[in-house]
Amino acid sequence: MLNLIQSEFLKLRRRKFIWLMLFAALFMPLVAIFYFSGANATEITPIHFYKWTAFSYTLWIILPFVLGMLCTMLIYNENQEQLWIIPISRMGYFFSKFVVVLFYSICFMLITAVSSILAGVTSGLIVFTTDSISFLFIKCLEIGILIPLAILPILAVTVSQKGYILPVCVTIVFTFFGFILLMINMYIHPLSSTTAIFMRNIEGVVLDEPVNMGKAFLCIGIWGIASTIWAKIALGKEK
């Protein structure tokens, strides 16, 4: 297993685009600078600022989309038949890809966290407080771990598909629905469930009813398990 994961990282050599995608992490902090510098900036709390830089569109749209693209890229160059006759177990293959996505996602969120702090402190919008920073890092880790679980369905689709057009479309639709369903029912879509789990304890966020953690985890779990099973079946199917 360790070998598989290790070789998965070896395969990423010289893929510049994957590094470039990490720059997307800088996008929201920059937007936040412009947003808050335009507004009257006397009463911005660090959490309020971070809500903009890390806890909003990054979580809803940017990260799922970036990870969806990553999945596509990870699978696109694979000649699966050549791997099966090594042999490699279908699930080991799926899992090693997931580990890469997880790792990337955590890296992405850490960069977001660091750049949020830098953006806030250097522009003078917020002050540097230990409490807010540790909260930011814990929250970013939370996102970094939960989102990959929530996008398991995308990974499953990519793994079972040869081309890249369908996976990219699925990524867009999936992310979009996650965002829409946020306002209707949080416990149907794994991405919106993630948001629900995440929003439970952020000051300044008032929800209509308290978050049902059990339901949210159940939703992510069901989707995750279903897509894993589907991936297993799809990979095992011989032409």
Place this chain on the structure above:
Amino acid sequence: MKWTLVFFFSTIISICVIVYLWAKLCRVKEQISNIKDALEDIKKGNLNRRILTRKSDMTKTICYNINEIVMNNQSQLTKLKQSEQAYKRLMTSLSHDVKTPLTSLVGYLEAIQEKIVTGEEKEEYIGVALAKAYHLKDFVESLFEWVKLDAKEQIFQFEICDLNELSRNILADWIPTLEDKLFGYEIDIPDLEYSVYLDRNAYVLILNNLFQNILLHSGGDKIRFQIFEDKVQAAIIVTDNGKGIPKKHLSHIFERLYQGDESRSTSGNGLGLSIVQELVSIHSGMIRAENLSHGGATFTITLPKAL
């Protein structure tokens, strides 16, 4: 709060360590069972079996060593098998190559004995029979030569000789035969002395076989003999202007009993060039054959200079 955090992280770390060690253990167990299976297979005689191991495996040195032993065994076994097969081929070919001229020889002699032919015709028959007998004798002799070489029984007497002088002497013996067969010749041997460490008889045999081969098989009427020498080696080049060697045979002509003519023409025995190669390699030299673009073939022998 702090202590729960510390506890939480230390639990996670210890779980990771346990999982890692457990995975290692499983891998070692798996490897050992693989080794067991493979060894059983090898014991049954499957020397092709290899044990695959990863660089991170604890058992890798054991596996590499087992593989090496098996590979060495296998290569020795294949060598044995190959020479065994070669002898089998030799025996079948031998029985054909002796049987055919012998049958025909018997036919001629019977005709003479039963007095079917008389007078001039009888003389002619005796002539043909004699030629066939000579041919058989030649064949058996070269076969003997070859077997001795192949079995590495021949004892060579290496000494430092002047290659140019020796070549001139051999060619001098060949000139009457060449003229007799209406072959034109061109000889280019440097005048200076050039010492090479070789066995005289073997060298004579090499050149004789090469010339014989050209006379019998080239189909040309010209032969050129050249020697080029430099500080490390001498190149002996023998060229003819015949039909050349068909491409598909080129890589096989030094194999024993390989005959370029598929038609199995009665002359020649497929041993000559094989003997030449064997002898040249004993002198730590090389031989290769090439076709010339304008027809004809060239044989190049390189021999190292004596120090």
Place this chain on the structure above:
Amino acid sequence: MDNIVIETRQLTKIYGEQTVVNEVNLHVRKGRIYGLLGRNGAGKTTIMKMILGLSSVTSGEVDVFSQTIKGNEKYIYPRIGAIIETPGFYPNLTGTENLEIFAKLRGTSRPNAVKEALGVVGLPYRDKKVFSKYSLGMKQRLGIANAILHDPELLILDEPTNGLDPIGIAEVRSFIQDLCVKRGKTVLISSHILSEISLLADDIGIIHNGVLLEENSLAELHKRNSKYILLQVSDTAKAVLLLERRFHVKEYSVQDTHTVLLYDTDLDMAEINKALMLENISVISLQLCNDTLEDYFKKVTGGEGIA
């Protein structure tokens, strides 16, 4: 049956309405090169994929090393090296890096397997060139290197010389032969080129429209298909004398006490028969064997031939 490495029984594959492979019984013997010959689309790749368990079997069975692949993947795959269709590697990695990934996942039998495998196919070790910049021939070579990386007992090569230049084809051919002769590997190779297969294979299976028309050793096929006149007589010595004197036959060989093969097929057989009868030599049989391998394949495939 210890000697059979791959055996298929009544192997059938149906895609929708179309029967791609129809009741194929293949027998690949140990230590031999089996050539699967057929035109493009005859079903060669499908058969190979089914043998490797990469394609589902509609009906019939496949045994590799006397086991079914399903359930034994862990034990069988490490003993096989394969190229199916065009080999796909990671375009952003160099050849060496690509092979190192496979070596890592699969394990190797020797410490420096990657270097050796690249050496065998003639690709540079630790070159800077990435796979996406490779030419078709280099890609194919890398595919072969990957197939032999772990020194497997069985090689399954689907059109391995695709995209290679003539020199490359000859190189690949000679090294496949080496693998088989010197290292005792078993090889299953497919091709649509008759000349390639006939130069390489020991056994041949001819496949046409999914049906295995013929499975035989090349030697047997050649024997059946060379050009000669087979003559069986009571007394070979007398017969040979007659043939030499009267018909000036030079190219013949005596097989045993009653059989002579004449390699000149233009001889007048009726005349020979008459002459032999007049000399009181009884003729048991006299027949012309005149079929080339190509003619034979044309015949087998129903006149269409194999390009």
